[in-house]
Amino acid sequence: MREQRLRVELPAVLSLGSNLGDREATIRAAVAEIAALDEVVVIAASSLVESAAVKLDGVDEEAPAYLNAVVAIRTSLDPDELLSAINTIEHDHGRVRDVRWGDRTLDIDIVDFGGLRIDTDRLTLPHPRAAERGFVLVPWLEIEPLASLLRHGRVDALPAAGLDDVHPYPARPLL
Structure with a gap:
């Protein structure tokens, strides 16, 4: 008899952003690649929104400008496995990590993972700045x-959820 492992699926929220190259095409491709990951199911994807670039010194x-979107998923991957998978997608789209908070072809962050609290050198959950970012909260x-x-x-009670610095971007739905 073959041993079977029970894999529990948890909900997670991912935030995507791009401000270099064909931003819309990059985000669309990334959403499709997330949906194609083993043990990941995309439940919903937001519309695209546009926002100014936020750097270490502020806006x-x-x-x-960035295009941003949020996707809700269910996954049986653990948080580190999901992070590795989305880092690979970023890399495949030319993501370079030379400058902290620098311009980028693609940025994918795990905003929330099943309500877990994690604080390691590699991953902090929930995302430490998500509550301050309208470009995450509005599409979420x-x-x-x-x-x-x-x-x-x-989320709807957080001040950043009502910021006027996030603008709808005219595009067909991501899913």
Whole structure:
């Protein structure tokens, strides 16, 4: 008799952003690649939104604007396995990590993973700055109006969820 392992699926929220190259095509391709990962099912994808680039020193109006989206998934991967998989997708799209918070072809962050709290050298969950980023919260609320973020509460009650610095981007749906 063959031994079977029980794999539990947990919900997770991923945030995608791009401000270099064909931003829309990159995000669309990344969503498709996330959906093609073994042990990952994309449940919902937000519309695209556009926002100014945020750098270590704050908003950089001189840098190319970002396109952003959020996807909700279910996965039986553990958080480190998911991080490795999305890092591979970033790399395949030319992501370079020379400058912290620099311009990039693709950035994929794990915002939330089943409500887990993790703090390692490699991964912090929930994402440490998600509660401050309208470009994460606005599209997240579009697909999960009752979303909640560990240590912060309801997403719709967070100040960044109402910021005017996130603008709809005219495009067909990601899914």
